[in-house]
Every structure is written in C-alpha cells, then in structure tokens.
Amino acid sequence: MPPAAPVLTARVGLVVGAVLAVAVALLAAVVAGITAPSGLADPGAVTRWGTPVVTALGELAGAVVVGALLLLAAVLPRGTGRAASDGRAWPATTLVAAVAAGVWTIAAIGDLVLGYATVSGTPPSAAGFGSELGLFVTQVPLGRTLVALVVVAALVCVFALLVATPRGALATGLLALAALALQSQTGHAAGDANHDLAVTSMFLHLVGAAVWIGGLAALALVAHRLGDDLGPAAARFSPIAGWAYLALAVSGTVNAALRVDGPGDLLGTDYGRLLVAKVLLFALLGLAGLGHRRAVIPRLAPTASGRVPPLFWRLVAVELAVMGAVSGLAAVLGDTPPPVPQAPTGELTPAEIVTGHPLPPRPTTELWLTTFRWDLLVAFGCAAALVVYLRWVLRLRARGDRWPVARTLSAVVGLLLLAWVTSGGPAVYGHVLFSAHMIQHMIMVMVVPIFLALAAPVTLASRALPVRKDGSRGPREWLLGTVHSRWASFFANPLVAAVNFAGSMVVFYYTPAFEYALTTTLGHLLMVVHFTLAGYLFVNALVGIDPGPSRPGYPIRLVLLFGTMVFHAFFGVALVTQETLLVPEWFGLLGRPWGPSALEDQRDGGAIAWGISEVPMLALAIAIAIQWTRDDERTARREDRAADRDGGKELAEYNAMLARMADRDGAR
Incomplete structure (x- = not known):
C-alpha cells in the first residue's frame, strides 16, 4: 500500500x-x-x-x-x-x-x-x-x-x-x-x-x-x-x-x-x-x-x-x-411532523402560559416524594458521576488500596439527593411556589455540598486516574490542573468561598438572574451548577478532605461559619418583612386556586431560608469541633512519640528554661 x-x-x-x-x-x-x-x-x-x-x-x-x-x-x-x-x-x-x-x-x-x-x-x-x-x-x-x-x-x-x-x-x-x-x-x-x-x-x-x-x-x-x-x-x-x-x-x-x-x-x-x-x-x-x-x-x-x-x-x-x-x-x-402534537392544544391556563407546564395539584407529602419532572442534563450528570465514582473505588480495591466506605456512601447520598432536588417534588413545586423553590435552593446549596465534600471526589480521582506521560492531557491532568490553578485557588480561599456562599444569594434573588433562571433552561442549569459548586467550595474549606484551599485554624473556621449563619438569618428576615413580590410577572400570575397568596408564600420562603439553614450549619459546627478535638489528640500523640524517642528532651529543656527564669527573679 x-x-x-x-x-x-x-x-x-x-x-x-x-x-x-x-x-x-x-x-x-x-x-x-x-x-x-x-x-x-x-x-x-x-x-x-x-x-x-x-x-x-x-x-x-x-x-x-x-x-x-x-x-x-x-x-x-x-x-x-x-x-x-x-x-x-x-x-x-x-x-x-x-x-x-x-x-x-x-x-x-x-x-x-x-x-x-x-x-x-x-x-x-x-x-x-x-x-x-x-x-x-x-x-x-x-x-x-x-x-x-x-x-x-x-x-x-x-x-x-x-x-x-x-x-x-x-x-x-x-x-x-x-x-x-x-x-x-x-x-x-x-x-x-x-x-x-x-x-x-x-x-x-x-x-x-x-x-x-x-x-x-x-x-x-x-x-x-x-x-x-x-x-x-x-x-x-x-x-x-x-x-x-x-x-x-x-x-x-x-x-x-x-x-x-x-x-x-x-x-x-x-x-x-x-x-x-x-x-x-x-x-x-x-x-x-x-x-x-x-x-x-x-x-x-x-x-x-x-x-x-x-x-x-x-x-x-x-x-x-x-x-x-x-x-x-x-x-x-427533525423536519417530519411527529404524531403527537408538539404545541399545546386547547385553552391554556395561566400557569401554562407563564411556566409552560400545567399547574400541579396541592402539594402533599406523597406528591413531594413521588412527583417528577426530569431535569435530564442534571439527572444524567448525577448518574454518570455516580458510576464513575464507584468505578474509581473498584479500581483502587483491585490494586489493593483502601477507600473508606463512609465516603462512598456520602457520594451516593449526595448525588441521589441532587438528582431528586432538581427533578422531584422540590423542582416541580419550586416552579410555582417561592417557598418550595427556597427549599430546593437550601438543599442544593447547603445539604448536598456537605455529602459531596465528605465524599472527597478530587482525592479519589487523583488516586484512581492514570497519569499521562506522552504530552496529552487526560482527566487527571485536567482535574489537578484546574484544582491548582490561580482561579481555583482564589475561589477556594475560605474567605472568598464564604463571601461567595452567602453573598451570591443576594445577587441572585435581587437581580434579573432569578428571573433568568426561572424562564430559561440555560439560566436554570447555571443556577444549579453555581450554587452546588459554591456550597462545595465553602464546605471543603471548613471540613473537606480534597486539596485546594489553605485552611485556616479552627477558631477562624468557626467565625466564618457563624458569620454566614448570621447573614442567612438577615436574608431570611429581609424576605419575611418584604412588601413587594420577587418576579411578580411569574409568581403573581399563576392563578393558583390553592395555597397562600404569592406574597405570603414569599414570606414563608424567607422563614424557610432562615430556619432550614440552621440544621446544616449546626452539623458543620459539630464537624469542625470534632476535627479540632482529633487534631489536638493527634498533636498530643505526636509529641508523646517524639518525647519517647529523645527521652523527653524538649520537656526537659522547657523545664530548665523555667528554672533559670525563676532563679533570675529570685536574684532580683
């Protein structure tokens, strides 16, 4: 040839x-x-x-x-x-x-x-x-x-x-x-x-x-x-x-x-x-x-x-x-008419005109758990991420390395919860109720990231993915290059992560970004990605395992955590006391025959933002306290081992220094 x-x-x-x-x-x-x-x-x-x-x-x-x-x-x-x-x-x-x-x-x-x-x-x-x-x-x-x-x-x-x-x-x-x-x-x-x-x-x-x-x-x-x-x-x-x-x-x-x-x-x-x-x-x-x-x-x-x-x-x-x-x-x-009409037929309801979907029935516990309107991209992404994570775990075990079961369970719970909150009851009712949207938002930004951060996906990937040596960039090179980039280091900084975690909520709800997320598919997808990632960066800076941020001391972490708690409380109070409706051309024109009025529902959403944030924040505070205690215990054990090796030389020198200081004071 x-x-x-x-x-x-x-x-x-x-x-x-x-x-x-x-x-x-x-x-x-x-x-x-x-x-x-x-x-x-x-x-x-x-x-x-x-x-x-x-x-x-x-x-x-x-x-x-x-x-x-x-x-x-x-x-x-x-x-x-x-x-x-x-x-x-x-x-x-x-x-x-x-x-x-x-x-x-x-x-x-x-x-x-x-x-x-x-x-x-x-x-x-x-x-x-x-x-x-x-x-x-x-x-x-x-x-x-x-x-x-x-x-x-x-x-x-x-x-x-x-x-x-x-x-x-x-x-x-x-x-x-x-x-x-x-x-x-x-x-x-x-x-x-x-x-x-x-x-x-x-x-x-x-x-x-x-x-x-x-x-x-x-x-x-x-x-x-x-x-x-x-x-x-x-x-x-x-x-x-x-x-x-x-x-x-x-x-x-x-x-x-x-x-x-x-x-x-x-x-x-x-x-x-x-x-x-x-x-x-x-x-x-x-x-x-x-x-x-x-x-x-x-x-x-x-x-x-x-x-x-x-x-x-x-x-x-x-x-x-x-x-x-x-x-x-x-x-x-793409050019052939399908047998099922693609345009809505008959007289449209106000909810169909505004949202493009029929108004769901009055919410109940059963409907919250069983109703679905699939967010295909997010659901497919969660399923793919779960499969990849489990394959990485199996790859580590096949070569004899251990990976904690608790981290795997955390990844499963976090990804399933993200898929449910974007496709299940919170997504369906969050389209017509501000209070339901706030529940969806709080779970997505404050609960899901805790499980994802504790799953340590970056750490797992860096251990499971193969290294490229031929000049090409594989998944491992892209991931670690992104994690150690200047942009990632900036946004992973604990102070920046805390400001982004708390401040982006105000920017989102009090600018046209909220309306854009309600009315467009791209805006909704950007909302999901941004708030999930912002929550992950904040949690990872406080109690996470993955590399990235230079984590401060435990007292500073508690200060950042309580600062964001106070901010969320002020944000919730502002919504509760607000007299005007957010995106009135959406929530105010749905024609709901059930539930509270749009303004009362918005106030309920403010109370939810205030109250629902306390539980995950308290969980993070407990986690920080536990890590602080374990870190002190590790430090004590390390010092004890060092003392055993050198016969307590450091302690003896310290005691001798105190004795010399006492002698000088006595001489004066």
Missing part, C-alpha cells in the same frame, strides 16, 4: 459517510413526503430538496468539529521527542477542525435561508425575499437563533486555526457546544409543549452524536500521523464513545417518548417508521462500536512499515457509513 493510501482511505470513508447521509436523508424525505409540493405556500423544489441535504451536511460537519477539538483537548499527544510520537497529528487535527467548521458555517447559512423559505412558503428566488429574510433574522426568535448559529460556527472556524494548546482546544470546543445548544432550540424542540425536557434531551442527543461521529472521523483522518500512539489514542477514545452512545440512547428514548404515543404511531406514521429505522441503525452502530473496541484496539499497532493496520480502516469505514445513514435519518426526522 503506498504511503498516501491511509489518508486516501480515511477521506474516502468520510466521503462515503457523507454521501450516505445525504442519500438516506433524501430517501427519507421522499418517504415522509417532505419533497412533495405543498400547494399554495410552496417554497420551491430547491428548498424542498435542499433542506435535508444542507441539514445532514451541517450536522456531520459540526460533529467533526466537536470530535476534532475533543481529540486535541483530551486524547492526542503534542509530542515527546520520540520519532513515533512527534506531535505531527496535532496541527493536522487543528486543520481538520477548521475546515469542518468552515463547512459547518456554509451549511448553517444554507439552513438559515432554506429554513426561512420553508417557514414563509416563499422560494429564495422570489422578489423581496432578501428584505423579508432580514426581518426574519432580526425580529423572529427562530431567525435570531439561526443567525447566531452562523456567527458562532464562523468564530469556531477562526479560533480552530489558532489552537495551540489543549486549553485553547477546550475553550474552542465549549464555543462549538454553544452552537449545538442553539441548534437544540430549533426544530421540534422549539415549540414543544414540554419545552425544557425537549431542549435538554435534544442538546444531549446532539452532543452525544457529535462526540462519537466526529471523534471517530477526526481520529481516522489523522491516524496515519500517530505512529505508535494510535493504539493509546483509540483506547482513550473508546470509553468516550461508550458514554456518547449512552447519551444518545437516553436522549433518543426521551425524544421518542415526547413525540410518539404507543406502538401504533411507530408503524402507522411516517415519523414512526423513520424512527424505527433510526433505532435499528443505531443498534447496528452500537454493535459495530463494541466489536471495534474488543477486536481492534488490543491489536492496534503499526505494521513494520509504519502503516495503520488494514483492519482499523475496514471497521472505521463500516462504522462511519452507518453513522452517515443514521445522521441522514436524524436530519429528516
């Missing part, structure tokens, strides 16, 4: 995957009737046939961008001086990301133009189409979202060319994820009656697909430059692909449940039949990935001539081809 054959094979595989994606998208569009003329408001043949093509190519290009940046940030070495690992794959991968981002930008522009043509029923060649498109991108939310997607994709293209470090690759990758977040708000999710769940499940689906498809495609394009590092790179990507597959399965199941009602819709509608075909291809893709992991990765060593084994190319070609077909079906599914 000539030297250029691996590159040609990888490019042919990608082209075949893209062609299959377009072909399957067109075939599915014909089956679903999307390409047929739509009567009076027909956008034209170019729009009808071009939309599935542009969408499929755009999704594939975006996936390659995310996958390539992931390889740069966490998989590929930058060079160690060895001939087989000289970092030649690094600049090639940045070029792959930049070119794919350019294609993504062009496809996003085409999607914007054809999307407006579809919505308006106007062909792009019609007179006045340009001026109408201008109004669409400036006045209509969907148009603003699509043009923002174009801008972000273009910025990713520019920044990808400038990437020189894993940190830069991570920052650019986060920008690409922002584009996927914008994309998740289009299509069926934009007008779904269960908007929050639809958007989060679509975002999780897009990220999972991008990581798996794009990562494998980028790895195939640069495999011939990796040399001896091909095997380690593929082995590192394999578990990432496994998590991406799981994210696709979970989010796909949720999306299907929102849009299909029973087996009859699966076989009796165009959407259902396309969904069944996608599920079958997805299962085939999973089997191919499993075979790739078990059969190929252990044997991934370059041949004597330095070329990549042919088995790798065959399996990559098959997997990319199936991925292309799945992507084509996914592109058409």
